[in-house]
Amino acid sequence: MNPLPCPQIEAGALARRYATIRAQSLALAAPLSEADAQVQSMPDVSPTKWHLAHVTWFFETFVLERHEKEFEPFHPRFRVLYNSYYNAVGQQHPRPQRGLVSRPSLAEVLAYRAQVDRRMAALLAAPHDLSVGALVELGLQHEQQHQELMLTDIKHVLSCNPLAPVYRPSWPLVSVAPLAAAWHACDGGLVEIGHRGADFAFDNEEPRHAEYLRPFALGNRLITHGEWADFVADGGYAEPRWWLAAGWDWVRQQRIEAPLYWQRDGHDWQSFTLHGLVPIDPHTPIVHVSYFEADAFARWSSAQHPWRGARLPTEAEWEHAASAQGAAAIAAGNFVESQALHPVPVARAGTGLQQLFGDAWEWTASSYLPYPGYHAWDGAVGEYNGKFMVNQTVLRGGSCATPRSHIRASYRNFFPADARWQFSGVRLARDLD
16 A cells, blocks of 8 residues: 555645635636637647646545545536546546637636535535545645646747737846856765655655765756857757757757747847746746757756866756755745746855756756655556656756745656756756766
8 A cells, every 4th residue: 555645734724725726826827818728839738728627627536526425526528628647537638639628618617616616615624534635735736736837838828929928017037147157066975865754745756765976066056048048159959969869850850949939039039938028138047948958058068168077967966965955945946936937047146056946947867767665656646657757857946937835855847858848947967076
């Protein structure tokens, strides 16, 4: 047996947390029109309307259906329509066709949410066993993941419009002098990584286990737009020696010349953001680059400097370094709560590691694989993580679109090597011996 983690949360506190997180999803959708919420711009992107319904389906299917007396679904066909990938639950509507589902309307989806929320409030107000709390917490963590996806997906949707529409009109950034790039040395040796403690964690963060690390160094901050512009100007996307074979094939087949959302403005570059089309700020962390691009940049960067050896960190190196920073590093991060919705420059001159949490998900060199002794959760929710442990690469740290309460040092995100519509960026590493 491998049950869900069950943090001890008082029933009233869980109900309040449920209401808060559910309201945050609606707030993220509020700037959008019904037409905005309908569009699916590529298979990896889901319509905002689908996200709002799917996270509601999760609570209806995994909590209410199991624990509500005299359960009746809001709509029997929603069980298939809003099932993402849970084969144990049944059939799913094809992912690439989510944007074709014009009905139910956005108003009907919001009514679905409201009804499920009323039923969930009643369930949480009544006596219930610990398994209910565990499923509700999983559902809330799941909704926070989709809150980030709502932002990254609508950014892609709006970027396809030649009018360059704005999701949020105010531009939050001010010019900040860049923090000089430096290396932060980290001891090697036998270290432990993976989740520990009684708080919630996904099954892919466990079990905690030992890893041996050689002495290494991490870049003190994320790679910036300005540094990436140098890579572009030096012909980085046209030079095969920087690229993995699969990455070079991808660059040529897709005709990639720059990060996603970059556009030429004469001799300069602009980038599409959730605040509209703006000139790239050379001091902000680079985002929307794939693993292929991150790895190529590391190889190019290594060749530009006498120390050589620049590479992407392993996830064990990243977690070992991040864990040493403590909770203060998360508290200082640029997450969705800051409302910047864009990575920001380092705001202070620090001597340690900066920007470990928030701003940009950091590509690692580690394939997404099970930890030694890993066991998936029991039941249908066991499909949440384990079945994706092939052809994916791990990212760490969260982004400017991630809810702060959702992240921790042991959190493992993962995407295919060519994915770049997420706020994914780069921190370099190198060996010290």
